[in-house]
Structures are given as structure tokens and as C-alpha cells.
Amino acid sequence: MxxxxxxxxxxxxxxxxxxxxxxxxxxxxxxxxxxxxxxxxxxxxxxxxxxxxxxxxxxxxxxxxxxxxxxxxxxxxxxxxxxxxxxDHNIIGFLGADLKKVTKVISHPQPIAQCKTFIRKNMPNASVEYSTSTTAAIQKVAELGDNKNVAIGNSLIVKDFGLEILKRNISDTIDxxxxxxxxxNDKTLAKGDKVSIVFSIEKDVPGGLYRILGEFANRGINLTKIESRPSKGDRFTYKFFIDLQGCIADNEVKKALDNISKLSTFFKILGVYEEIGSC
Known part of the structure; x- marks a missing residue:
């Protein structure tokens, strides 16, 4: 392994x-x-x-x-x-490339989406090609071997392919x-001060989600994220993802999760983990 x-x-x-x-x-x-x-x-x-x-x-x-x-x-x-x-998204290509004359921008869909304003304003003649990763995009530009193609990626391996960073930090937002x-794949939950769960509730039940959120609010448990996603098994039904701050050993967290599991048609703890922070 x-x-x-x-x-x-x-x-x-x-x-x-x-x-x-x-x-x-x-x-x-x-x-x-x-x-x-x-x-x-x-x-x-x-x-x-x-x-x-x-x-x-x-x-x-x-x-x-x-x-x-x-x-x-x-x-x-x-x-x-x-x-x-x-x-740190960068425009990567061969030295001397004129961005106004670039005809193709290659990258993973996420960087393309995060830099769409820069692409539109600075490379108006460029089409977009999606790759499986930013490194794959950089490889493709190196293989194409001309100034009409550029990639979006980070600076880790640019020199390995004989390319240059033509423009740094092109994300549409600064931070x-x-x-x-x-x-x-260990069934044993790790130790940490953050918990992620996913659950579903019965469809068309008034106050169903309100009751679940109340389990956290009434116990002073802070939620750092809540999001819904289609269940993909039954049309227009949803799974709810929640990240919360708290230790799984804490009685209030335990009670909240136990009650939510009973109120849900589907419930799963995705993990108990440490938040290392920003690097």
C-alpha cells in the first residue's frame, strides 16, 4: 500500500x-x-x-x-x-509571449473560473481549454512550443518545462x-476540534431543517459552514453538509449529533479532525 x-x-x-x-x-x-x-x-x-x-x-x-x-x-x-x-495563479508560457495575441488558455476548470475576469480583459482573443490539473496544463503548453498558448498555474515546476511566469497573481480576488x-480509510474517528457531517431530512416537512439547526443553536455550537447539494437519488431532494467547531467527546456536541441522527433520514459523520490553518 x-x-x-x-x-x-x-x-x-x-x-x-x-x-x-x-x-x-x-x-x-x-x-x-x-x-x-x-x-x-x-x-x-x-x-x-x-x-x-x-x-x-x-x-x-x-x-x-x-x-x-x-x-x-x-x-x-x-x-x-x-x-x-x-x-497564487500565474500566467505561464514562453518568454516574450504577448497576452493580447494569445489564442488559447489552458488550465483546470477551477483556476479558469477563478481568473475569468483577467482572461476576459487581458486575453480577449483566447479560447479556453480545460485540463485535468494545472501541471497537465503547463506540460501541454511546453509541448505545443509556441507563444500563442499559455497555462494558468503555480510556480512550483515552471522552470522544469523551460517556461516563464508572464504575469503573477491573476486571481479575480486578492485573498x-x-x-x-x-x-x-481508518474507521476510528481522529481527534480534533472540528467535525463535518452530512444528512438528509424528510421532504416537504415544515421546520425540518430549523429543528436540526436548533440542536446547535440551543447548545452554543458554532457552525463554520452549511451547504445543500442534490441527493442525486430522488429529484429535488438534498443532502446538507455542515462543518462545526467542537470536540466529539463534548457532551453537548454528542447530544446534538445524536438528536440530528434521529431527525434525519440519512446521517453520516464525515470526520473529526484538526484544523491546521493557513499556509
Whole structure:
């Protein structure tokens, strides 16, 4: 079994987050790279890899839906840590490229969405091509070998491909950050001061969600995120994702979760974990 997985090839933002996580924990692990986020998640679910890191939410574009949906439906994955990193999107290409003459911008869908204003204003003649990762985009530009194509990505491996950073920090907002979850396939809940859950409630029941939120409000438990996603099994029904601050051993947190599980048609603790912070 391999030690650790993330979206590859080397040099992606997931790889950058993995490096930050190792540094924060003072550990060293061999990293296996997978071509898609779903492949990373499945590698942990199927016990091919012990641990992995996956993006879950960006401060500009919101939730990474493929991660969230997989965590809700999988049977064995636990969240064991959260780390947030700064996202430094750059235009990457061959030295001397004129952005006004660029005809194609290549990157993962998330960076494209996070930089759409810059693209529209500075590369008006460019079409967009999506890649499986920012590193794959950089590789593609290097292979194409001309000044008409550029990639959006970070600076980790630019020099490895003989390319240059043509424009730094092009995100549409200044404080662009992404949250990542570190996950494993251990049934034992980890220790930490943050809990993530997902649940569904009976359809068309007045006050159903209100009663569940009241379980937290009445006990002074702070929620850091609440979001709904389509259930994908029954049309126009939803799963609700909540992140909360609290220790699973705390009696008030325990009571709230026990009551919510009884009020729900589906309930799952996604993980109990430590929040490492921003890197």
C-alpha cells in the first residue's frame, strides 16, 4: 500500500498543499500522483493508499463538488485534518509571449473560473481549454512550443518545462485560498476540534431543517459552514453538509449529533479532525 496520494502530476496545488501539510506535521511521506480527484478519492476508499489530500472548497468559487459528493456516498473514508493554502495563479508560457495575441488558455476548470475576469480583459482573443490539473496544463503548453498558448498555474515546476511566469497573481480576488481535507480509510474517528457531517431530512416537512439547526443553536455550537447539494437519488431532494467547531467527546456536541441522527433520514459523520490553518 502506498503512503500518500494527491492530484498530479507533481506541481499541482494539491501537491503544494501536501508539502505544506508535511511541513506543518514535521513528517515525510512518499507521494503517489493520480490524474483526477476522483481517482485520488477512490485510491483511499479501495485501500490502495493509506492517506490522501483533496481540495474541498475555494474562497472564490466555492465547494469542489466532486470531493463533497464522493465523501457523502463513500463508506469508509474519514477526514483527519484540514489545511488551507494561498492560491497564487500565474500566467505561464514562453518568454516574450504577448497576452493580447494569445489564442488559447489552458488550465483546470477551477483556476479558469477563478481568473475569468483577467482572461476576459487581458486575453480577449483566447479560447479556453480545460485540463485535468494545472501541471497537465503547463506540460501541454511546453509541448505545443509556441507563444500563442499559455497555462494558468503555480510556480512550483515552471522552470522544469523551460517556461516563464508572464504575469503573477491573476486571481479575480486578492485573498484566494483553498481548503484541503486530509483523508484516510481508518474507521476510528481522529481527534480534533472540528467535525463535518452530512444528512438528509424528510421532504416537504415544515421546520425540518430549523429543528436540526436548533440542536446547535440551543447548545452554543458554532457552525463554520452549511451547504445543500442534490441527493442525486430522488429529484429535488438534498443532502446538507455542515462543518462545526467542537470536540466529539463534548457532551453537548454528542447530544446534538445524536438528536440530528434521529431527525434525519440519512446521517453520516464525515470526520473529526484538526484544523491546521493557513499556509
Amino acid at each position: 502506498q503512503e500518500f496520494a494527491c492530484l498530479g502530476p507533481a506541481g499541482t496545488y494539491s501537491h503544494k498543499a501536501a508539502i505544506a501539510y508535511f511541513k506543518a506535521k514535521s513528517i515525510k511521506k512518499d507521494v503517489a500522483f493520480f490524474p483526477t480527484i476522483i481517482d485520488v478519492l477512490e485510491s483511499v476508499e479501495n485501500k490502495k493508499v493509506m492517506e490522501a489530500i483533496v481540495p474541498v472548497e475555494n474562497s472564490v468559487e466555492g465547494t469542489v463538488n466532486e470531493t463533497q459528493d464522493f465523501l457523502a456516498r463513500c463508506k469508509h473514508i474519514n477526514i483527519i485534518a484540514e489545511i488551507t493554502i494561498d492560491i 484566494n485560498q483553498t481548503r484541503f481535507f486530509v483523508i484516510n
